[in-house]
Amino acid sequence: MTSEVVVPTPRRHRTTRFVVVLASLTAALVITVIASLGSGQYPLAPSAVIGVLLDAIGMPTAWAPNDETAYGVLLNVRLPRIVLGLLVGAALAVSGVLMQAIFGNPLADAAVVGVSSGAALGAAASLTFALTVFGVWTTPILAFAGGLVAVFSVYVISRSGGRTEVVTLLLTGIAINAIAGAGLAFLTFAGTTATREQIVFWQLGSLNGALWQNIVLVVPLVVVGIAIAVLVSRRLDLFALGERTARHLGVRVEALRIVVIVTVALLVCAAVAFAGIIGFVGLVVPHLMRMAIGPAHLPLMVASALGGSLLIAVADLVARAAVPLADLPIGMLTALVGGPFFLWLLVRTRRRAGGWG
DSSP, rough: OOOOOOOOOHHHHHHHHHHHHHHHHHHHHHHHHHHHHHHHHOOOOHHHHHHHHHTTTTTTTTTSOOOOHHHHHIIIIIIHHHHHHHHHHHHHHHHHHHHHHHOTTTTTTTTTTTTHHHHHHHHHHHHHHOOTTTTGGHHHHHHHHHHHHHHHHHHHHHTTTTHHHHHHHHHHHHHHHHHHHHHHHHHHHHOOOHHHHHHHHHOOOTTTOOOOOHHHHHHHHHHHHHHHHTTTTTHHHHHHHHHHHHHHOOOOOHHHHHHHHHHHHHHHHHHHHHHHOOSSHHHHHHHHHHHHHHOOOOHHHHHHHHHHHHHHHHHHHHHHSSSSOOOOOHHHHHHHHHHHHHHHHHHHHHHTTTTTO
């Protein structure tokens, strides 16, 4: 009697890795959210946090504390902040996947190439000049317009001979960030004390002051953006084979580019409008997920969305707990992680391309 050894196929290996990564990210995210909801000047045990959340959705439990203050702090202060952070992290990470796919470059990111700054400039202009053309949607719409102008500028300038030049991409991003920075400086000068504080808030990046009414505006933007990203994921896989091959396989390349660019602007505007400039999430998370599960875009979108949410949740927890009675800017923390990672990625990319000469 002989025994047959079944060797797993590469596809089965990828599926297994994806399931393991997804389960790990989900577990880490749940633990981080519960820890974050219980941390602060009014500490709550994990069981109390779970009890309040279950009670809030109509499932009373003995774990729920008999303390109205706990409900107020958790549901009206900490939970909106966490929910906004999860949405922002998912939006930035998925926008990073889209940008890297459409530019064909792992160095592409909304913050690096100036899209976040452009969106922040649009949002800042809305508040500085007290614009109410679109009602409560005015700030998100102008943020979307600013991000759209920035990302189209980067796309048009960095394309040469049907491909994106890395150096041109980075230099274009520097120029866009400089222009947007000058605009933000002017709006800071021209605005009132209140608008100046809000502009500074955007430049640092923070979830402090998150409100449920803000989340109501962000949710549809993020949901629509991620839904579009999932729908085009298969075409992005074909696009990765090369533009000529993608066209032969039926992909409308230019239409795909425009859809992706608009989607990136939509996701970035949703993040920037109420959380400010939080850099490097769209650079670090997709690259790590790609290393873990491979380049297929559908699983990469899902894993990156979870990974981005986890990164922002961890950064927010550190921001609130690192210094007593202080709230550190999340943008500073993500830059501390993302800056060195970006340098490593740049060096690695140049070495693979054949050196520095």
